[in-house]
Amino acid sequence: MPYLELENVSFGYGPASNRYEVLKDASLSVEENEFVAIIGFSGSGKSTLISLLAGLERPDAGSVRMAARPIKAPGPDKGIMFQNYSLLPWLTVQGNIELAVKQVFPDMPRGERRRYCQHYIDLVSLTGSDWKLPGELSGGMRQRLSLARTLAMKPEVLLLDEPLSALDALTRSVLQDEIIRIWEEDRRTVVMITNDVDEAVIMADRIVPLTPGPAASFGKEFAVSLPRPRDRATLNFNEDYKHLRNEVTKYLIQVNSESKELSPVADLPLPDLQPITPGPRVAIA
Numbered sequence: 001m002p003y004l005e006l007e008n009v010s011f012g013y014g015p016a017s018n019r020y021e022v023l024k025d026a027s028l029s030v031e032e033n034e035f036v037a038i039i040g041f042s043g044s045g046k047s048t049l050i051s052l053l054a055g056l057e058r059p060d061a062g063s064v065r066m067a068a069r070p071i072k073a074p075g076p077d078k079g080i081m082f083q084n085y086s087l088l089p090w091l092t093v094q095g096n097i098e099l100a101v102k103q104v105f106p107d108m109p110r111g112e113r114r115r116y117c118q119h120y121i122d123l124v125s126l127t128g129s130d131w132k133l134p135g136e137l138s139g140g141m142r143q144r145l146s147l148a149r150t151l152a153m154k155p156e157v158l159l160l161d162e163p164l165s166a167l168d169a170l171t172r173s174v175l176q177d178e179i180i181r182i183w184e185e186d187r188r189t190v191v192m193i194t195n196d197v198d199e200a201v202i203m204a205d206r207i208v209p210l211t212p213g214p215a216a217s218f219g220k221e222f223a224v225s226l227p228r229p230r231d232r233a234t235l236n237f238n239e240d241y242k243h244l245r246n247e248v249t250k251y252l253i254q255v256n257s258e259s260k261e262l263s264p265v266a267d268l269p270l271p272d273l274q275p276i277t278p279g280p281r282v283a284i285a
């Protein structure tokens with residue numbers, strides 16, 4: 001039985017008279033402990049999808065379920081990591097994690113809570129930066145802190161909305177490996193949004209493209225059967241990896257050009273202007 005499910009989901013923003021339909025009839029099933037990468041173009045509705053899975057938004061039609069129950073509200077069982085970190089700037093690394101842990105495990109004794117938080121600080125290699133404020137951290141360190149905080153809440157499901165998009169290529173690949181290592185140690189169901197085909201192929205069990213909006217839905221899926229652990233240095237010479245990467249890229253290019261052909265040329269109302277005709281010359285003294 002699927003663990004996370006979207007069934008014929010439609011969702012739009014704005015009033016009925018001027019509705020922008022983001023998702024239309026979108027269906028997706030994610031198995032327990034599966035790592036699914038959703039890949040799509042900018043503005044296609046990826047963050048909206050995460051908001052629906054997190055219970056921050058409710059669908060206009062269709063249903064969103066977790067363990068066969070409708071998702072109605074956000075909760076500690078669903079850990080979200082947004083692209084903009086959403087850290088509290090006045091709390092230290094330790095403080096940011098501790099606050100989240102206190103909310104989920106209010107009865108955990110103080111000493112144990114300290115050790116528990118330290119474990120997650122170490123896990124994301126922030127050891128020694130415990131007392132720094134977010135403003136004193138680099139972008140990559142903030143991403144790590146945001147990840148540690150999400151993981152420390154022990155959510156059943158991890159919803160990662162372009163978690164590494166703000167990073168340079170080198171830091172990005174280090175964090176990709178860290179997320180995979182943590183996921184392999186402590187398996188959770190993961191839905192990760194990305195716009196990077198390589199990232200999706202290296203990290204996921206399955207890649208599900210979101211078709212370009214408006215009225216986006218899920219396109220052809222790609223299973224990633226490359227054995228784990230996946231070593232990026234050797235993958236570059238792996239024919240299956242290269243083939244899959246090309247197939248996903250080709251498919252994305254194809255759906256993008258199809259959507260452009262299908263989108264009607266807007267019938268723009270033109271202003272009702274009269275051309276100015278030159279009048280008699282007037283001499284100004």
Ligand SMILES: Nc1ncnc2c1ncn2[C@@H]1O[C@H](COP(=O)(O)OP(=O)(O)OP(=O)(O)O)[C@@H](O)[C@H]1O
Nearest residue numbers: 013014020022040041042043044045046047048049
């Ligand atoms: N709160 C909102 N109110 C109105 N329109 C919105 C709102 N949030 C998003 N949209 C619109 O819905 C569409 C999908 O937005 P969404 O952020 O889900 O896309 P995305 O694929 O995550 O984009 P990106 O990759 O650029 O982050 C966009 O056209 C966006 O302008």
